[in-house]
Amino acid sequence: MLETTIFDINELSANQAIDISNWINSIPGVNDVSVDLSGSKVTVVYDPATTDRGTIKSSVSSAGYLLQ
Template identity: 40%
Template sequence: MQTTTYPVTGMTCSHCVDSVTTEISAIPGVTDVAVDLAGGTVTVVSEAPVDRETVRAAVDEAGYELGDAS
């Protein structure tokens, strides 16, 4: 299993959490998504590493922006 945490900007409510979770969960191989609304992060658990640009596209589809890794 691979666990990666990404910063996401623009999330402000539970609807944001639901949207981001739905879009990232649709990525093949993703087994779990945990959104930390207060911290502005999304933790993705997957069977194998997921390309950052694939996660970026899913977050963008949900209406938010993947931040740069710190």
């Protein structure tokens, strides 16, 4: 069963949103990513048997972005 989590993120440009989406999509177990620029939110659908919220958050942090 897949899980969905929503992260808050600081204001992003369109190019940064694409970078974050691509970065998160490269994490094993992630099935879908949606970035809401106007709401400063990132929604991630993932398989909890493969990854988790903390792994996603730390992976994005290593790319220079802060998910909350």
